[in-house]
Each structure stands twice: as structure tokens, then as C-alpha cells.
Amino acid sequence: MTNYQTRTRIKICGLTREQDVDAVVAAGADAVGFVLYPPSPRYVTPQRAAELAKRLPPFVTPVLLFVNALATDVIAACADMPCAIVQFHGEETPAQCWEASAQGRRPFLRAARIPLGDSGGFDLVKFASDYAKAQAILLDAHVDGYGGGGKTFNWSRLPPSVNSHLVLSGGLTPANVTDGILQVRPRALSLSVDVSSGVEISKGIKDAEKIHQFVAAVRTADAQLAKSHHVHLPAA
Numbered sequence: 001m002t003n004y005q006t007r008t009r010i011k012i013c014g015l016t017r018e019q020d021v022d023a024v025v026a027a028g029a030d031a032v033g034f035v036l037y038p039p040s041p042r043y044v045t046p047q048r049a050a051e052l053a054k055r056l057p058p059f060v061t062p063v064l065l066f067v068n069a070l071a072t073d074v075i076a077a078c079a080d081m082p083c084a085i086v087q088f089h090g091e092e093t094p095a096q097c098w099e100a101s102a103q104g105r106r107p108f109l110r111a112a113r114i115p116l117g118d119s120g121g122f123d124l125v126k127f128a129s130d131y132a133k134a135q136a137i138l139l140d141a142h143v144d145g146y147g148g149g150g151k152t153f154n155w156s157r158l159p160p161s162v163n164s165h166l167v168l169s170g171g172l173t174p175a176n177v178t179d180g181i182l183q184v185r186p187r188a189l190s191l192s193v194d195v196s197s198g199v200e201i202s203k204g205i206k207d208a209e210k211i212h213q214f215v216a217a218v219r220t221a222d223a224q225l226a227k228s229h230h231v232h233l234p235a236a
């Protein structure tokens with residue numbers, strides 16, 4: 001397994017306001033997440049997500065998050081957003097992910113909800129193989145209410161090598177994301193990060209300063225990994 005990555009991709013999730021979308025873009029993040037799960041305090045309707053996504057420049061990707069939604073609802077919500085990708089964050093089976101991603105025509109992330117405190121009890125390699133059609137496996141802490149709980153799991157107990165693209169999430173903040181990347185990126189084909197609570201003033205309301213600090217902390221990890229030769233560039 002060779003990891004050619006030099007730059008960790010960043011998703012900021014749970015956007016509900018125009019100014020927060022603009023702050024995420026200004027900070028240099030790669031993706032913005034919209035929560036299309038009605039019980040969430042960060043819920044936006046598909047129409048509101050499409051309206052907010054119109055502010056995005058090229059190469060910043062909207063991500064639509066669902067929890068156990070009907071495939072027809074996922075496909076309908078995606079219809080107005082040709083470049084969006086989908087995040088499945090409930091108990092969706094591989095077959096349901098396939099169906100709701102329009103038979104794989106829409107790239108999707110599958111969230112793995114890892115028990116708090118002991119990621120050693122979770123078989124990530126099997127999960128990644130079960131969801132091999134996912135573009136990446138998103139690692140979140142198992143919390144009540146499915147996600148967005150601001151809790152971390154034990155990164156050090158993850159398997160040493162997972163032949164998948166991973167997204168680290170769950171309780172990330174500007175203070176801990178550097179360490180999270182240093183611990184997890186060497187184990188994956190590539191690593192991205194996803195944050196919601198850690199850059200908020202209150203649920204669904206983001207803090208532009210914290211978003212900037214988070215992006216800067218990610219770049220600190222990238223620089224450290226480049227220096228410590230975890231990045232192996234292909235031979236000329």
C-alpha cells in the first residue's frame with residue numbers, strides 16, 4: 001500500500017448559513033457538508049442545501065449527509081446538485097448505499113460508527129471490505145443521535161494498515177486534529193478530515209476563526225508528515 005498524499009483534504013460539516021459557507025471557502029477547505037437528517041439541530045432542507053451550495057466555487061464539493069433515508073429521497077435531493085457526493089451515516093447496508101447512490105453513479109462516503117474509548121473492538125478492515133464501493137470510509141465516534149456529537153474515539157487502536165481512503169471525524173478540533181492526522185494518515189490509502197462541533201459557536205452556527213485555526217492545524221500535520229518521510233513520492 002503506497003500513500004502518495006501530501007495534503008489532507010478538509011470537510012466542514014453542518015452548514016446552515018451563507019456566511020459560514022463563505023468562511024469555509026475563504027479558509028481553503030475542500031468540502032462543505034449539509035445535514036439532510038430532520039432530527040439534527042443542523043438540518044437543512046434539500047432546497048436550502050442547493051441554495052447554499054450555489055455559493056461554492058469550482059473544486060469545493062458539497063456533501064449531502066443522510067441517516068437511513070429512502071433511496072428515492074436521496075436521489076431526489078441530489079438531482080439539483082450534479083457535483084455533490086453523499087454521506088451515509090446510519091445503518092444503511094451495502095445494497096442500500098448502492099441503490100441510493102443511483103447504482104454507484106453518485107460517489108458516496110460510508111460512516112463507520114466506532115465505539116467510544118476502544119476502536120480495537122471494531123473490525124474496520126471487514127467494514128471497509130463490506131463497503132468496498134464507497135469512495136471512502138468515514139470514521140466517527142459512536143454517539144446517540146448518530147453523529148455530530150463532538151466525541152473522539154481511540155485513534156491509536158485502529159489497524160496499522162487499511163487499504164481504503166479514510167475520512168477521520170468525531171470530536172476533531174483545532175487543538176487535536178494535528179495529532180489525529182499524524183496517528184491515522186500513515187495507516188490509510190489517503191486521509192481526509194471532517195469536523196462539525198469543533199468549529200461551532202452553537203449547533204449549526206460556525207465560528208470563522210475556529211475554521212481558520214482548524215485548517216492551519218491540518219497544514220501543520222501535513223508539513224510534519226512531509227518532513228518525517230511518511231510521504232513517498234513515486235520514483236521518476
Ligand SMILES: O=C(O)c1ccccc1N[C@@H]1O[C@H](COP(=O)(O)O)[C@@H](O)[C@H]1O
Binds near residue numbers: 040065140147150196
Ligand atoms: O452533524 C450532525 O448533526 C449529524 C447528525 C447525524 C449524523 C451525523 C452528523 N454529523 C457528522 O458527525 C461527524 C462528527 O461530527 P463532530 O465533529 O463530532 O461534531 C461528522 O462526520 C459530521 O459530518
